[in-house]
Amino acid sequence: MLDKKSLDPILAYQHPLPFADHNVQRAGSTLNVEQRLAGLLKRDLTFKGEKTADASHNIHAFAAKFPPQIPKAFIKELTAPGEVVLDPMAGSGTTLIEAMLAQRFGIGVDLDPLASLVAKVKSTAFDLPRCARAGDYVLKEAKKSLHHVDDEELLSFYPPKAVEFFRYWFKDQTVNELFALVRAIKKVAGPQIQAFLKVVFSACIITKSGGLTLARDLAHSRPHKDANKQIKQDALSVFKDRIASALESLHDISQSPSMSSMIRADVRHLPLASDSVHLIVTSPPYAANAIDYMRAHKFSLIWLGYDPKALSALRSVYIGSELRPRSIGTDSATGNRIIRKLGKIEEGRAAVVAHYYNEMKLSLLEMLRVLVSGRVAALVVGSSIIKGIDIKAPTVLAEIAGSIGFHVVGVARREIVRDARMMPVSRNSERSGIEARMHEEGVIGLIKPQAGEAGRSPQANNGAHLGTAGTVGKRSG
Numbered sequence: 003m004l005d006k007k008s009l010d011p012i013l014a015y016q017h018p019l020p021f022a023d024h025n026v027q028r029a030g031s032t033l034n035v036e037q038r039l040a041g042l043l044k045r046d047l048t049f050k051g052e053k054t055a056d057a058s059h060n061i062h063a064f065a066a067k068f069p070p071q072i073p074k075a076f077i078k079e080l081t082a083p084g085e086v087v088l089d090p091m092a093g094s095g096t097t098l099i100e101a102m103l104a105q106r107f108g109i110g111v112d113l114d115p116l117a118s119l120v121a122k123v124k125s126t127a128f129d130l131p132r133c134a135r136a137g138d139y140v141l142k143e144a145k146k147s148l149h150h151v152d153d154e155e156l157l158s159f160y161p162p163k164a165v166e167f168f169r170y171w172f173k174d175q176t177v178n179e180l181f182a183l184v185r186a187i188k189k190v191a192g193p194q195i196q197a198f199l200k201v202v203f204s205a206c207i208i209t210k211s212g213g214l215t216l217a218r219d220l221a222h223s224r225p226h227k228d229a230n231k232q233i234k235q236d237a238l239s240v241f242k243d244r245i246a247s248a249l250e251s252l253h254d255i256s257q258s259p260s261m262s263s264m265i266r267a268d269v270r271h272l273p274l275a276s277d278s279v280h281l282i283v284t285s286p287p288y289a290a291n292a293i294d295y296m297r298a299h300k301f302s303l304i305w306l307g308y309d310p311k312a313l314s315a316l317r318s319v320y321i322g323s324e325l326r327p328r329s330i331g332t333d334s335a336t337g338n339r340i341i342r343k344l345g346k347i348e349e350g351r352a353a354v355v356a357h358y359y360n361e362m363k364l365s366l367l368e369m370l371r372v373l374v375s376g377r378v379a380a381l382v383v384g385s386s387i388i389k390g391i392d393i394k395a396p397t398v399l400a401e402i403a404g405s406i407g408f409h410v411v412g413v414a415r416r417e418i419v420r421d422a423r424m425m426p427v428s429r430n431s432e433r434s435g436i437e438a439r440m441h442e443e444g445v446i447g448l449i450k451p452q453a454g455e456a457g458r459s460p461q462a463n464n465g466a467h468l469g470t471a472g473t474v475g476k477r478s479g
Contacts, residue, residue: 036411038079039378039447043414047072047445061251062120062205064094066285066293068382072445073097073283076380077104085280090269090369091321095121097283098262102255108262109279111269113320115308116204116299122264123201126194127256130249136195137202137245143186144179144238151181163310171215171227171301179237180207180214184305202248204302206240214240220298269321270364274372282369282379287321289358289386289393296320321361330356333363334401340393347389355393363402370407373450379408382416384443396444403448409455411447 049071059070073096077087083105089097092110094117101108102125110121156165156177168177180203187199207213208220214237217225267273287293296317304310317323330341330353337359344352369379385395396413404410 035080035376035378036409036449039380039411039449042075042079042380043412043445043447045075045414047075047414047416059096059099059124059251061124061248062094062201063208063210064117064120065295065298066288066384067094067096068285070096070100072380072382073100074104076281076283076378077101077106080378081106081281086278087281087283088274088279088372089284090272090282090365091284091286092121092264093117093285095124095264098125098264099255102258102260102262105258105260107260109274110262110264111267111272112264113266113268113316114295114299115266115316116303117295118264118266119197120201120204123198124252125255125262125264126198126252127258128194128198128252130252130256133195133198133252134245134249136190136199137242137249140183140186140190140199141238141242141245143189144182144241147185148178148182148238150174151178156181160304160307161309161311164304167300167304167310171217171225173216173233176214176233176237180305183237183241198248200306202241202244204306205244205248206237207302207305208298215301217301220301225298225301269368270361272368272372276371277374279372280374280377282373283382284369284380285382285384286362286365286399288384289355289388289395321358321365323357332356332359332398332402333405334359334398336394336401337398340391340398344389344391344393347391351388355388359398359402362399363406366399366403366408367406370450375450375452377450379403379448379450381446381448382443383446396446400444400446400448403446407451408448409451411449413447414445415442416445417442 049069073087073089077097077100081087081104085106086109087097087101087106088109088111089095090111092098092112093114095110098108098110098121108125110118110125112118112121153165153169156168159181160168168180172180183203187196187203190196190199207215210220213220214233214235215225216227216229216231216233218228218231219225265273287295294317296313300308300310300313303313330345332338332341337356341352341356344355373379381399383396383399386393396415400410400413
């Protein structure tokens with residue numbers, strides 16, 4: 003079980019929502035929620051060819067973020083202006099941004115420190131001229147203090163493991179430049195402006211090509227060192243370009259009349275009141291660390307002062323980590339069949355998958371608690387093929403949701419568009435690893451029943467199989 007005391011203090015209290023005397027049921031009473039949700043699940047949810055970098059979505063690379071059209075569609079159809087939209091596994095904040103643009107109040111929750119920082123910045127209405135002045139100041143200070151940095155100087159700021167990490171993954175000149183930028187950022191007054199500068203700094207490092215590092219495929223969370231890689235730009239020039247790009251991207255959010263709140267917390271222990279949000283739109287992590295966020299995020303987090311050992315410890319409690327539970331049973335008949343089948347091949351992998359499903363049950367219980375009765379939770383869920391077996395994550399999570407009290411309206415299927423979802427996947431790949439198992443995902447539509455109404459599932463209603471309910475997005479070619 004996760005030890006809340008070892009994490010962020012935000013977990014210890016209930017986060018206040020932006021209303022006092024607000025009838026959370028009122029706006030939803032005019033919505034035919036189930037009919038609208040069913041209609042959404044019948045749409046082509048692939049959104050192939052549509053832009054995914056509007057507003058502040060493109061400030062920072064982030065692996066496997068879903069296209070903004072998904073939360074946008076659900077927010078538009080299933081909420082009214084002023085209502086509360088929650089993403090309890092918020093990642094880089096796509097749902098928050100779309101909620102703000104639609105004049106809803108967005109709440110994001112994520113345990114990952116970089117995700118929380120990026121999402122907070124992307125959904126903040128900054129004083130952009132002040133941000134620009136702060137960026138100019140950092141560049142001037144960094145240029146003035148730029149010099150060759152030896153290990154002794156680095157060790158006065160960072161633990162030995164961090165210095166070892168820098169020397170392995172960055173060229174010496176890049177280390178000098180990044181160190182100058184970090185020290186300059188620390189001199190800037192105001193935590194909000196500092197947060198903006200830290201995200202810009204991180205965006206210089208975590209890019210599709212590995213940015214200023216000797217890593218390849220860093221934005222997809224699977225870094226591999228290439229000692230011969232050419233670093234074509236100096237860090238200060240990249241930082242200058244990123245400042246300009248971030249200021250442009252934040253323009254729409256800076257004009258938004260809506261608010262948002264990004265909380266560093268755990269979906270399994272949401273610091274929110276029961277019956278307090280009108281819509282949940284989220285995308286849970288993959289099982290068995292198929293997308294290992296911390297492997298990439300540490301490239302900038304360590305520069306920003308996070309201890310490598312602490313980050314490794316935090317990674318071990320993420321949903322999708324390769325831990326094993328005491329019991330490998332689940333509340334899903336499909337899940338239990340898969341676990342038994344996997345167990346005949348390798349018991350350890352079966353236990354890891356069972357752990358994932360049980361942790362997702364805890365997450366779904368919290369979503370059910372905070373959601374207003376009669377309202378929707380939409381989960382965009384990817385599966386994995388482990389030891390040649392499809393673990394059928396969308397089907398299993400839908401069955402678990404039904405078992406704890408949600409009404410399962412259906413599970414649609416959508417094709418994953420590689421560039422729109424930032425996935426390490428190739429349609430032509432014949433490999434058995436991550437590239438061969440991430441081409442499609444399910445969109446689970448759930449409703450929290452009204453008081454006294456039992457949760458229902460498609461099996462209970464009409465015998466529909468959860469793995470095929472809904473629609474298949476149009477394929478390319």
